Amino acid sequence: MATRKRQSPPSDIARRRAERRLASGRKSDQRWREVLEGAGRVFQRLGYAQTTLEDIAAEVGINRATLYYYVGTKEELLVSLLHQPIEQMRVELEAIAAEDKPAPQKLADGLRAYVVAMSQRPELFIFVRENIDQVVSGEEANDIKQNADRWGRLLSQILQEGAKSGDFRDDIDTTVAVLGIVGMFNWSYRWYDPAGPxxxxxxxxxxxxxxxxxxAPRR
Structure with missing residues (x-):
């Protein structure tokens, strides 16, 4: 006789998300967006490790007790900031990889979508700056990691297609190539100046x- 698998209790992040959905209203939703935006600014300014919930409450202009209604830990805030944009990046690259286009065009389109996402969602710089495996955990955090891993595999797939078609060199390890290419973009968080030229x-x-x-293939 088959036994019913016992479901694990929902995480605090999932529970709070459910509570916010049940209590959703224009004022509540607006405050939650303010909390997320404030957290993003403080994480970028102070760094994730140095940031406290008190810092975020002060940034938003609310007290710690009010903030606790929306969030229990700064880990939850980081997960909430990163989950949707990273998932969206994965979805966009899946669509690009499936198009009937030459590999160089797919690569250009995929990287262009990536840099546009980073310019529009600066919280993504937090992801590339932090060692995500060490600062977040749980089901929602695993989703972030899986989406990011899938994005990297899709980019590697595009490079493999290009090597097979002759559009790219076939003597470069695609994993190393992906790490090198993405590293150019990700490292820009160290030196990029929004007020620059x-x-x-x-x-x-x-x-x-x-x-x-x-x-490009060697001639």
Whole structure:
């Protein structure tokens, strides 16, 4: 006789999300967005490890007790900030990888979507700056990691297609190539200045050209 698998209790993050959905209203939703945006600013300014919930409450202009209604830990805030944009990036790259286009165009489109996402969602810089495996845990955090891993595998798939078709060099390990290409974009969080002469998207176009030039077959 088969036994029924006992379901594990929901995580605190999942429970609080459910509570917010039940209590959803214009005022509550607006405050939650303010909390997330405030957390993103403080994480970027102070770094995740140095940030406290008191810092975030002060940034939003509420007291600690009010903040606790929306969130229990800063880990929950980080997960909430990153989950949707990283999932969206994975979905976009899946669509690009499935298109009937040459591999160089797919690579350019995929990297362009990535840099546009980073320019529009600066909280993604938190993801590339932090060792996500060490700062978050649980089902929701695993979703973030799985989406990010899937994104990397899709990019590797595009490079493999290009090597097979002759559009890219076939003597470069695709895993190393993906790490090198993505590293160019991710490392920009260390030096990129929004007030500088070039936007992040413009810098991304330079990186895309560099990646395509490096991968082009030797003549």
């Amino acid at each position: 070039r936007s992040l998207v413009e810098i991304g176009e330079i990186f895309i050209d560099m990646a395509l030039s490096t991968l």
